Amino acid sequence: MSKLLELDHVTKLYPVGGLFSRQSIKAVNDVSFSLDADKPEIFAIVGESGSGKSTMAKMMLGNEVPNSGRLVFDGTDISTIRNRSQREAFMARVQPVFQNPFEAFNPLTRVDAYLFGTAHRFAGANNQAEKERVCDEALQRVGLSMAEIKGRFSHELSGGQLQRVAVARALIPSPKLIVADEPVSMVDASLRMSIVNLFRSLRDELKVSIIYITHDLATAYYISDRVIIMQKGVVIESGDARAVLDNPTHPYSIALKNAVLPPDPRAASAAIRLRSAAAAG
Amino acid sequence: MTEVLDFKPAVTQAQDVLTIRDLKAYYVNDMFGVRREVRAVDGISLTVRRNEVYGIAGESSSGKTSLIKTLAGAIRPPMRVVDGSVNFSFGDTHIDVYAEPEKMKAARWQNLSYIMQGSMSVLNPVRRIKHAFNDFAFRHMGLDRRAFRQRVESHLQKLGLDPNVLEAFPHQLSGGMRQRVTIALATVCEPEFIIADEPTTALDVLVQQDVLGLLKEVQARLGSSVVFVTHDMSVHAAITDRLAIMYAGRLAEEGPTQAMFDNPQHPYTAHLIASLPRIGDVSTRKSLAGKPPSLANPPSGCRFHPRCPIAIDRCSKEVPEMLPSAIGGRVACFRAGEVAVK
Ligand SMILES: Nc1ncnc2c1ncn2[C@@H]1O[C@H](COP(=O)(O)OP(=O)(O)OP(=O)(O)O)[C@@H](O)[C@H]1O
Ligand SMILES: Nc1ncnc2c1ncn2[C@@H]1O[C@H](COP(=O)(O)OP(=O)(O)OP(=O)(O)O)[C@@H](O)[C@H]1O
Ligand code: SF4
Numbered sequence: 001m002s003k004l005l006e007l008d009h010v011t012k013l014y015p016v017g018g019l020f021s022r023q024s025i026k027a028v029n030d031v032s033f034s035l036d037a038d039k040p041e042i043f044a045i046v047g048e049s050g051s052g053k054s055t056m057a058k059m060m061l062g063n064e065v066p067n068s069g070r071l072v073f074d075g076t077d078i079s080t081i082r083n084r085s086q087r088e089a090f091m092a093r094v095q096p097v098f099q100n101p102f103e104a105f106n107p108l109t110r111v112d113a114y115l116f117g118t119a120h121r122f123a124g125a126n127n128q129a130e131k132e133r134v135c136d137e138a139l140q141r142v143g144l145s146m147a148e149i150k151g152r153f154s155h156e157l158s159g160g161q162l163q164r165v166a167v168a169r170a171l172i173p174s175p176k177l178i179v180a181d182e183p184v185s186m187v188d189a190s191l192r193m194s195i196v197n198l199f200r201s202l203r204d205e206l207k208v209s210i211i212y213i214t215h216d217l218a219t220a221y222y223i224s225d226r227v228i229i230m231q232k233g234v235v236i237e238s239g240d241a242r243a244v245l246d247n248p249t250h251p252y253s254i255a256l257k258n259a260v261l262p263p264d265p266r267a268a269s270a271a272i273r274l275r276s277a278a279a280a281g
Numbered sequence: 282m283t284e285v286l287d288f289k290p291a292v293t294q295a296q297d298v299l300t301i302r303d304l305k306a307y308y309v310n311d312m313f314g315v316r317r318e319v320r321a322v323d324g325i326s327l328t329v330r331r332n333e334v335y336g337i338a339g340e341s342s343s344g345k346t347s348l349i350k351t352l353a354g355a356i357r358p359p360m361r362v363v364d365g366s367v368n369f370s371f372g373d374t375h376i377d378v379y380a381e382p383e384k385m386k387a388a389r390w391q392n393l394s395y396i397m398q399g400s401m402s403v404l405n406p407v408r409r410i411k412h413a414f415n416d417f418a419f420r421h422m423g424l425d426r427r428a429f430r431q432r433v434e435s436h437l438q439k440l441g442l443d444p445n446v447l448e449a450f451p452h453q454l455s456g457g458m459r460q461r462v463t464i465a466l467a468t469v470c471e472p473e474f475i476i477a478d479e480p481t482t483a484l485d486v487l488v489q490q491d492v493l494g495l496l497k498e499v500q501a502r503l504g505s506s507v508v509f510v511t512h513d514m515s516v517h518a519a520i521t522d523r524l525a526i527m528y529a530g531r532l533a534e535e536g537p538t539q540a541m542f543d544n545p546q547h548p549y550t551a552h553l554i555a556s557l558p559r560i561g562d563v564s565t566r567k568s569l570a571g572k573p574p575s576l577a578n579p580p581s582g583c584r585f586h587p588r589c590p591i592a593i594d595r596c597s598k599e600v601p602e603m604l605p606s607a608i609g610g611r612v613a614c615f616r617a618g619e620v621a622v623k
């Protein structure tokens with residue numbers, strides 16, 4: 001069976017400490033998995049803050065190069081994508097949603113310029129009316145509209161609005177793979193459900209695969225087909241999302257699942273007190 | 282007005298540190314020759330006391346960030362305070378934020394710290410993290426260099442960060458590490474008043490608990506006040522003493538957190554609590570019908586009426602006032618208390 005995306009023993013090192021230090025950390029340590037081309041799926045990556053999730057996303061997008069191992073997208077080693085036209089062809093099929101929308105959008109560029117640029121380059125929209133139509137269609141899918149966004153800068157939108165613009169932008173090229181790094185961290189439960197349901201319909205109707213990086217175990221459970229759990233660069237547990245999250249076996253995965261805050265003030269504040277007390281010794 | 286705001290338990294002599302009266306703050310834009318007003322804060326009154334964590338919840342674009350920018354005196358054009366007042370009392374210092382901007386400026390460094398939404402993006406990209414601590418915290422702490430460094434390191438450790446992050450540049454840290462750095466920066470000098478806007482969005486649930494625990498610890502040690510903004514109701518459950526629910530630029534309900542979860546009085550509060558996702562649940566949860574209303578052209582009467590499951594005729598014609606609620610808070614609804622969460 002042919003693969004849409006394959007990670008083969010991928011490792012990424014970063015130097016730590018000063019410029020002249022020889023120490024390094026393994027941000028991503030020997031990670032392998034693959035997504036089948038003819039079985040679109042939602043693949044969740046959860047785990048500790050600083051465990052290498054975004055680093056992995058950057059490598060999948062060709063923005064970072066592994067120190068060892070290979071990442072292959074649809075038969076092409078991602079690290080061999082060099083010139084502009086190869087890059088454009090790649091981006092037409094693999095689209096990112098970056099972690100923090102406040103960092104992803106340049107404060108001096110109007111937000112719609114990103115959308116129009118994407119519509120022009122990847123959706124063949126050549127005139128203004130066509131661009132606006134394509135962008136509005138994408139924005140409607142995340143509960144926004146061109147009318148709300150037009151002419152605005154990133155600091156003129158709320159956090160959740162900006163994050164949804166980032167998701168909408170990724171939809172415009174009709175990609176095969178979306179690498180979404182914390183795409184719903186700033187939206188409320190209700191909108192969050194509508195966005196993950198959108199992911200699900202992209203998978204089912206348009207055969208799009210989605211890498212879903214999240215700290216939200218509830219939505220990971222709800223929409224994902226498979227999940228990997230990471231800690232310190234290493235995949236400590238992986239498999240069918242429901243099976244893994246119902247019955248985690250690694251101590252860290254178990255601790256993570258148990259740390260999900262209960263939706264009740266008495267129980268939730270007790271959980272915080274307990275953890276503080278344990279940390280204080 | 283005062284007896285409406287005043288329902289504090291008799292046990293503590295709670296003092297009001299922050300008093301907001303009928304605050305209206307709009308974004309006024311002239312776009313394509315058309316004047317457009319976004320009424321993001323539209324007639325809000327509330328008080329925050331010493332020694333409490335006051336939560337503000339509400340859906341995306343309901344005006345949470347706009348409200349706290351206004352109370353921190355951190356607004357710039359096109360935002361304008363068009364009516365109402367914001368007053369702080371720090372001990373003997375009383376500040377009317379919009380009448381005395383210079384006084385507020387001084388207080389912002391002395392008494393108040395503000396963790397902005399997405400603030401990990403404001404760290405200077407070309408300077409090491411330790412410089413940010415030196416710039417923002419050192420002079421307020423009255424410690425010598427070594428003691429200061431030790432204090433910062435132990436503070437970082439409580440947030441699960443290796444002291445080595447002090448030597449790093451912002452881009453060398455993960456999103457959640459940067460978010461924790463900004464929390465450390467805002468709390469290490471233990472200010473009297475902390476405003477935090479979505480400070481835990483990039484954290485795994487274990488680290489999130491550490492961060493909430495630390496905030497609570499800093500707050501409790503000095504009896505400070507925290508205004509905590511998040512859309513995440515389980516975070517409110519974990520850390521807030523009182524909770525305000527915002528809807529379309531106004532308060533829908535306010536009250537003691539536990540009581541609001543047990544017995545919400547406003548249908549929107551009931552919806553927020555019922556829609557809390559639970560792991561292990563694969564049933565499709567009902568999103569609230571309809572879209573968040575436009576703040577440039579909000580619905581008439583009760584702003585929630587187009588989406589309210591129990592709306593009556595009156596709701597689209599009259600604006601419900603914030604009145605004392607049955608659970609010791611305030612609520613703005615003609616049918617308050619008529620919804621039960623199940
Ligand atoms: N450009 C860089 N230079 C040096 N170290 C880096 C760089 N980028 C990331 N790191 C380090 O790599 C590790 C993994 O970071 P990464 O951003 O992948 O984590 P993450 O799992 O996405 O975390 P979070 O959930 O907090 O976003 C961290 O220790 C981080 O400090
Ligand atoms: N500078 C601005 N000019 C015009 N409108 C603005 C500006 N800044 C924010 N707004 C609008 O004000 C409304 C309220 O935004 P605000 O940031 O207060 O929402 P929020 O409740 O914090 O939402 P979120 O949870 O998504 O962060 C939004 O509709 C937003 O688009
Ligand atoms: S006032 Fe009417 S529309 Fe508004 S919340 Fe109450 S019942 Fe619903």
Ligand SMILES: [Mg+2]
Nearest residue numbers: 054099455456
């Ligand atoms: Mg990350």
Ligand SMILES: [Mg+2]
Nearest residue numbers: 158159346398
């Ligand atoms: Mg906000």
